[in-house]
Amino acid sequence: MLMVPTYSLWEVEKMIKEFIDGLYSFHFLQNALITAIVIGIVAGAVGCFIVLRGMSLMGDAISHAVLPGVALSFILGIDFFIGAIAFGLMASIIITFIKGNSIIKSDTAIGITFSSFLALGVILIGVAKSSTDLFHILFGNILAVQDIDMYITIGVGVFVLLVIKLFYKELLLTSFDELLAKAMGMKVNFYHYLLMVLLTLVSVTAMQSVGTILIVAMLITPAATAYLYANSLKTMIFLSSAIGATCSVLGLFLGYSFNIAAGSSIVLTSAIVFAISFFIAPKQRFVKHKK
Numbered sequence: 001m002l003m004v005p006t007y008s009l010w011e012v013e014k015m016i017k018e019f020i021d022g023l024y025s026f027h028f029l030q031n032a033l034i035t036a037i038v039i040g041i042v043a044g045a046v047g048c049f050i051v052l053r054g055m056s057l058m059g060d061a062i063s064h065a066v067l068p069g070v071a072l073s074f075i076l077g078i079d080f081f082i083g084a085i086a087f088g089l090m091a092s093i094i095i096t097f098i099k100g101n102s103i104i105k106s107d108t109a110i111g112i113t114f115s116s117f118l119a120l121g122v123i124l125i126g127v128a129k130s131s132t133d134l135f136h137i138l139f140g141n142i143l144a145v146q147d148i149d150m151y152i153t154i155g156v157g158v159f160v161l162l163v164i165k166l167f168y169k170e171l172l173l174t175s176f177d178e179l180l181a182k183a184m185g186m187k188v189n190f191y192h193y194l195l196m197v198l199l200t201l202v203s204v205t206a207m208q209s210v211g212t213i214l215i216v217a218m219l220i221t222p223a224a225t226a227y228l229y230a231n232s233l234k235t236m237i238f239l240s241s242a243i244g245a246t247c248s249v250l251g252l253f254l255g256y257s258f259n260i261a262a263g264s265s266i267v268l269t270s271a272i273v274f275a276i277s278f279f280i281a282p283k284q285r286f287v288k289h290k291k
Contacts, residue, residue: 015257022256029256031145035153036248036266039206039218042157044244045164046202047223048237049195052175056220057107058095061114062196063203063215065091067121070137070207075128080137081152081204088200091117096192140211140263142252153205160198164237167194172233209248210263221270222247228281247273 022029050059069087073080091113098109136144145153164171174181174191181188199219206215222244223236230236247270254269255262278284 016253019253019256028143028145031147031150032142032252032262033249035145035150036142036209036252036262037245038153038157039202039209040222040244040246040248040266041241042160043202043206043215043218044222044226044240044242045161045237046195046198047219047221047244048226048233048240049171049175050199050219051223051227052233053195056216057110057114058092058196059199059203059219060216061095061110061117062088062091062199063206063212063219064114064121065117066200066203066207067137067212068117068124070212071121071124071128075124084204084207085200087117088203089197092193092196092200096189096196136211137207138211138213139261140207140209140214142209142262142266143256145209156201156205160201163194163198167191171195175233210267214263214267217267217270218244221267221274225270225274225277228277228283243270243273 023033047059050056066084066088069083069085070080071083072087073083076083095106095109095113098104098112099106170181170186170191171194173184174186174188178188181191202219203212203215206218210218223240225243226236226240230239248266251266251269252262254260255265258265
């Protein structure tokens with residue numbers, strides 16, 4: 001019979017104290033916390049546009065498409081950001097080209113591109129003949145984030161948030177009514193590719209915390225949870241970023257305290273928050289409030 005461990009309030013308080021003491025004592029844990037919060041905020045913000053546009057599959061495809069870029073960068077001895085961004089953008093261009101120049105629908109184009117890039121990534125991993133670093137890329141290892149990686153994540157995060165702020169109105173309109181945006185003379189394709197660039201950047205940075213396999217969860221789950229509560233895009237973005245950051249901190253705490261994969265803990269924490277919200281959110285009407 002499977003025994004589920006139980007913890008008293010005193011034991012939970014002790015774990016929290018040890019986690020806080022660890023933040024003061026260990027530099028790697030400080031890096032992990034800052035990186036997790038930044039990724040949670042940025043992924044939550046970009047994820048809102050992905051959810052509203054019904055592009056969750058695109059997010060999944062690009063997050064997996066960066067794998068061969070990372071593997072190739074590892075083989076060539078260059079920074080994996082370069083290879084990952086290049087292959088992520090290449091995947092988005094191929095998907096959009098197939099969708100726009102044939103009778104094939106977008107989900108089919110995504111499936112073909114996604115599987116092809118993933119297969120290429122697996123082959124390149126075999127060529128690299130090194131499983132340690134690539135295992136961390138696949139499944140994430142936020143506790144191993146170096147100073148330079150943290151600074152890059154912060155820089156990319158600030159850049160992505162600035163772009164969203166600068167083009168907020170355009171992204172809002174093209175997300176809700178593409179035909180109206182075209183009628184107003186907006187370059188819809190430009191904003192589509194701009195969002196793909198942001199998605200690729202977030203996928204590359206989130207790779208360090210949850211790995212390429214689970215990146216889509218960081219993008220979609222907080223945004224989907226926020227969508228259950230918010231009545232405006234601005235509120236949805238703020239709420240999604242807050243949920244993403246909070247779940248990242250909680251997931252990191254669980255991973256550190258129980259010595260389990262922090263990336264998977266972050267994703268599961270987000271999923272639990274969504275599951276609870278699914279039943280209690282006013283929009284869902286599972287819980288009928290008495291007048």
